[in-house]
Amino acid sequence: MTHQGTALDIITYGEAMAMFVAAETGPLAGVGQFRKRIAGADLNVAIGLARLGFKVGWMSRVGNDSFGQYVRDTLTREGIDQRCVSTDERYPTGFQLKSKTDDGSDPAVEYFRRGSAASHLSVADYSADYVLPARHLHLTGVAPAISASSRELAFHLAREMRAAGKTISFDPNLRPTLWPSRAAMVEGLNALAALADWVLPGIGEGEILTGYTRPEDIAGFYLERGARGVIVKLGAAGAYFRTADGAAAMIPGQPVANVVDTVGAGDGFAVGVISALLEGKPLAEAVARGNRIGALAIQVIGDSEGLPSRAELDALERAGPASVAQAA
Template identity: 45%
Template sequence: MDVITFGETMVLFTPITPGPLRFTSSFQKTIGGAESNVAIALSRLGHRVGWTGRLGKDEFGIYIRNFIRGEGVDTSGVIFDENNPTAVFFKEMRPMQEPNILYYRNGSAASRMVPEDLNEEQIKTASFLHLTGITPALSPSCRETVMHAISLAKKNGVKVVFDPNIRLKLWNKEQASGVLNVIAAQSDIVLPGLEEGTILTGKKQPADIAACFLEKGVEAVVVKLGDKGAYYATKAAQGFVPGYTVTRIIDPIGAGDGFAAGFLSGLLRGWSLEEAVRLGNRVGAFALTTAGDVEGYPYWSQICQDRRDTEVLR
């Protein structure tokens, strides 16, 4: 297994036409969840990936499991909960603005996740454990599950990659900062966005944000800067990698998860940190070109369809 990840995946309803949801009568059904987004993107890039989570034992839960499994991701660790439902969310496509996201996830099956749901044998076979800051925000038991996953990874020599992915609809800045800084300090690689980095460190410049995490013992930090690219740093090196120009952005949701997948793909291929960041930027740019969380993620054949593309990447 190259990467193992877990968290909440929901059924996503995206309106066929833009505008206020009160005027919408037709939706496209798909899925969305930061961790499964990363898993699917990595699978398309040719890696062996596992995703696990707790889903409702309902039609939506079966749909999610089948969708993710159909993308070549190992879902053998998925647990179906007979007592709690699968969560759903809606995108409201607003002209000239980013989509408005409406979640219906309180009391979901995923929020009932407990440490016993994790399979140590599955984690120990992976090169990387990918975590986000969404899961610990769902409930105290989910928080315990994340910390248990970190302890299992460390016990088995598995690198921990942490994307803070702060969701202020789930908790406030103070709560998020307290919990996520603890997780970051136990991670090997941290991937904050610029605003997230400021919330967690109080710093505003990428280099200062990275320095704060490095002082906590993190091996490598990549600060995502949106269309401007990304700044990376270790104790020995640092640098900036510009982003890719996307002439027409359809939907920005999922770009950060695409970056994480591309970045991890680069590391798994033995590339340097700078090369991995460049691949992360490229995969993230693909995500901007279609509606939906995962629909735009490229296959490795698309990344390498022109030899010059690979030369630019590396």
Template identity: 45%
Template sequence: MSEFITIGEPLVVLASENQDISLEAAERFSKFLAGAELNVAIGMSRLGHKGIYISKVGDDSFGNFIIESVKKAEIETTYLTKDKNYSTGFYLKQKVSDGDPTVDYYRKNSAAANLSSSELETIDLSEIKIAHLSGIFPALSKTSLKTFQTFNQKLNEANILTIFDPNLRPVLWDNQEKMIRTINDLAKRSQIILPGINEGEILTGSSEPEKIADFYLKQSPLTKTVVVKLGAEGAFAKLKSGESFTLSGFKVTKVIDTVGAGDGFAVGLESALLEGKTLKEAVKRACAVGALAVQSSGDSEGYPTKEELEAFYKEK
């Protein structure tokens, strides 16, 4: 039975094979599966945790590719449906030797953006232990925001551990003020919050990890833990009790692609918590999976199996 669940927009990424060339000039592309929440579901599956992925795709070649890929990843697709009235989102991604790549999204009014609350009525949450939520899906449309809120409420009513990653995508919002207000309001409904240090500064006005953590711990009685992602520096965690700690990141010889690293962090944390690990052990694994993620092209290609994770630990 599935013990993990998430909701989001699956995407196809056409990644340039021409290094350090603009997307306009690039001529060769490779096709990969993408979408932040789906990345997490794939990573969880690789570490042996069965999960449910909720979304909708178009009745098109990209949609068919996504459904088949999700099945191959051994993720439950019962609630991954097709809709002939809308298309599947995709994006183009630059290949770079250093720094973050340029991306061009083609996702407006996608099938996932039109996933309605009524389509969640039959979902069985009886075996679910952890839910991964992201700030991307509710940013897609008014419909997806309402669907997200309905789903979050169902999770809370079922006493399921909810983990929220702000995953800011300013391009999806009308303006920054609305993005900040909505994301922080959504964060109130989860027990664990996973802001990146740069996201935290935008959302709380502070670049200090502890102040970012305090903001979320104080704004909601439901929030018990905040883990601030510090990139290559590791992570800072603070609990409602006041206990806090910082863990250093793992050294990486060469960064190939930073996209998907934050999702990999969530994979490490959530898989460890499902296995009964302590928060410190979970944050350590989160940093490890994030480090592995940046050493591969593609959004989720670098996520490890259990054996690969153990081998990585031994190397370090």
């Protein structure tokens, strides 16, 4: 399927949905107009990395419907390889509604994804020829939550890539309502994290998953289970990292004057960290880039609209921290 000349840098998988963002603030029931965008945590990361010049492959299923075509058109526009995206004739592409906020608070989101095409992802969708030549696998906690068969695929991908000596990053991205129980979520995501090199929980996620409240202890929990590095996201305060070889530091956040939409901040953070690590940069620089791109993501409406091109990122990194606050 692939050969040496076209091997991908990064593989990820999951569910993309059409997202309808409210044009006005207030409860979703009262909103009359929406704007269509694209949503999906793993796809956001794929888009961000593709914009930075990486060769990215995204695996999924979409329905034979207009939303599915919208997903495919987005992949084409962003330059993401879709050879492992299949069209499911039986099940539809999911969608979601998202409220508009003007005070920096998290928007309300309603999902219409039960029984979607992507929820039927399974190990049958795995192609060793496609996946194993890639350098890196990125996983989120969303795709394993949408169904038992998709969860099996997540573990299969992680075990295969690990056996091949490739690197793996994991962002827990908790979606409690998609799991049978909180205990099942904690057990499943911690087992998946144990297969990853780089684990990227938010401080609140880390507390739910590990029972610890301090970033140092959350990091220690995953280092004991085999991670090479753990980066705990602390919102506006920045992020804390700790590595298996003993390095640790707090990297301050980027000041943002106007928070527009908090959804997608963690995905932007992952784009920054993964891109820098694959470029061979030290973890401290990778975390600083994660903070920088996360800060860009929350200054615009939409999950991936704020993710920069390579030229934009290079300009920001030359200009220094203060530039991010004015970037949008």
